[in-house]
Amino acid sequence: MRISELSRATGVPIPTVKFYLREGLLHPGQRTAPNQASYDASHVRRLHLVRVLVDVGGLSVAAVRSVLTALARPDLPLHDALAAAHTALPRDVAAVDERRAAARRETDAWLDTRGWRLDAATPARDDLAAALAALRQLGWEVGPEVFERYARAADAIAAEEIAYVAAAPDREAAVEATVIGTVVFERALVALRRLAEEHHSRTRFTG
Amino acid sequence: MRISELSRATGVPIPTVKFYLREGLLHPGQRTAPNQASYDASHVRRLHLVRVLVDVGGLSVAAVRSVLTALARPDLPLHDALAAAHTALPRDVAAVDERRAAARRETDAWLDTRGWRLDAATPARDDLAAALAALRQLGWEVGPEVFERYARAADAIAAEEIAYVAAAPDREAAVEATVIGTVVFERALVALRRLAEEHHSRTRFTG
DNA sequence: CTATTGCGGATAGTGATACTACCCATTAGG
DNA sequence: CCTAATGGGTAGTATCACTATCCGCAATAG
Numbered sequence: 001m002r003i004s005e006l007s008r009a010t011g012v013p014i015p016t017v018k019f020y021l022r023e024g025l026l027h028p029g030q031r032t033a034p035n036q037a038s039y040d041a042s043h044v045r046r047l048h049l050v051r052v053l054v055d056v057g058g059l060s061v062a063a064v065r066s067v068l069t070a071l072a073r074p075d076l077p078l079h080d081a082l083a084a085a086h087t088a089l090p091r092d093v094a095a096v097d098e099r100r101a102a103a104r105r106e107t108d109a110w111l112d113t114r115g116w117r118l119d120a121a122t123p124a125r126d127d128l129a130a131a132l133a134a135l136r137q138l139g140w141e142v143g144p145e146v147f148e149r150y151a152r153a154a155d156a157i158a159a160e161e162i163a164y165v166a167a168a169p170d171r172e173a174a175v176e177a178t179v180i181g182t183v184v185f186e187r188a189l190v191a192l193r194r195l196a197e198e199h200h201s202r203t204r205f206t207g
Numbered sequence: 208m209r210i211s212e213l214s215r216a217t218g219v220p221i222p223t224v225k226f227y228l229r230e231g232l233l234h235p236g237q238r239t240a241p242n243q244a245s246y247d248a249s250h251v252r253r254l255h256l257v258r259v260l261v262d263v264g265g266l267s268v269a270a271v272r273s274v275l276t277a278l279a280r281p282d283l284p285l286h287d288a289l290a291a292a293h294t295a296l297p298r299d300v301a302a303v304d305e306r307r308a309a310a311r312r313e314t315d316a317w318l319d320t321r322g323w324r325l326d327a328a329t330p331a332r333d334d335l336a337a338a339l340a341a342l343r344q345l346g347w348e349v350g351p352e353v354f355e356r357y358a359r360a361a362d363a364i365a366a367e368e369i370a371y372v373a374a375a376p377d378r379e380a381a382v383e384a385t386v387i388g389t390v391v392f393e394r395a396l397v398a399l400r401r402l403a404e405e406h407h408s409r410t411r412f413t414g
Numbered sequence: 415c416t417a418t419t420g421c422g423g424a425t426a427g428t429g430a431t432a433c434t435a436c437c438c439a440t441t442a443g444g
Numbered sequence: 445c446c447t448a449a450t451g452g453g454t455a456g457t458a459t460c461a462c463t464a465t466c467c468g469c470a471a472t473a474g
Binding site (some may be wrong): 415416417418419420421422423424425426427428429430431432433434435436437438439440441442443444 | 446465
């Protein structure tokens with residue numbers, strides 16, 4: 001398969017395929033001559049994965065590279081592969097000021113009470129603290145307990161997700177399911193929450 | 208309050224405040240002279256809101272403007288204000304191809320069976336269809352039912368959110384709670400899901 | 415065998431976005 | 445009065461994800 005066929009098979013323009021090759025998001029093809037190479041199904045699959053991460057997950061090229069790097073380490077235990085995928089995902093966290101630091105201490109303490117076994121440096125902790133700090137900035141005098149309902153829902157979802165991953169036929173499938181699950185189902189969850197909000201809003205506020 | 212005080216009170220640099228004024232994200236101050244204006248608490252609050260939407264919610268300046276425009280319509284019924292806020296939120300949906308159109312038909316049909324009362328044109332429908340299309344692109348031969356668990360969690364969360372909004376003291380507080388809730392709690396929910404995944408992953412996969 | 419098309423590799427350019435810098439005449443404050 | 449700050453405008457910057465162009469060579473159609 002030459003580059004034009006790869007492009008046609010995936011819908012990705014040739015210049016973009018070249019760009020991904022340069023950026024290391026796509027492994028080089030099998031060289032057949034100094035200026036010829038042939039691509040196969042693995043390249044098609046990889047391109048699809050890259051586009052899903054970029055288009056659906058909203059990941060930057062750098063973030064995609066990090067995720068792919070994590071995927072490519074067959075030595076990594078499953079749990080660490082998931083952690084690597086999470087760390088590679090974007091988390092545009094602003095500077096840590098006093099307000100944010102206080103929020104972080106409180107959310108950490110609250111997370112402890114929930115009984116979750118978490119790494120002390122997990123990036124999602126910052127995101128949660130940022131959410132609390134934002135609420136306070138806007139005048140909501142709340143504590144981390146406002147997240148209780150969300151935490152219970154997240155716990156139920158995550159339990160099933162991990163059970164699903166654990167049932168994967170092999171390690172590679174499990175790791176890939178982890179990455180795809182994190183990115184794609186996150187998007188789906190967000191969409192479903194908005195749809196559910198619309199439903200309840202209509203039910204409650206309209207005649 | 209002059210611009211330098213406004214800047215100090217919010218942590219937003221003066222050039223950025225000027226930029227937001229130009230872009231219409233911040234209403235002009237009370238003019239006291241041809242080249243002087245005074246700002247008040249409403250400007251502080253608005254700046255905080257803009258920064259939260261941008262930093263925590265990841266909204267573009269254009270999206271923030273849309274949201275603020277929706278907020279500024281006191282005539283709008285509560286339900287429509289929520290719809291306006293949802294519509295204003297970003298939803299980088301790629302081009303609709305045949306695969307995506309099929310996914311959209313299936314997710315729509317599935318949503319019907321759930322009993323949710325939804326507008327036919329709600330943008331979140333596209334996001335959900337995009338998630339399903341992405342899964343299929345990656346070889347997951349699944350239907351919309353994979354989202355069932357997420358839909359139940361979303362439904363429970365949304366029911367409480369709408370109840371909370373309905374308890375707001377006045378309409379303006381309700382609309383603002385809607386926007387903040389959608390943006391900030393979405394972020395929190397995503398963070399909590401990742402934390403819960405980490406917990407269950409550690410519990411299941413490590414010694 | 416030759417002409418056209420396609421290839422890979424490299425360099426440079428594009429368009430969108432979100433600021434950031436500078437300049438100016440004017441005004442506030444000590 | 446003099447210095448610093450102000451509002452307003454124009455222009456510049458940094459980043460990002462491509463996209464365009466060029467080159468010499470390879471493949472292939474006639």
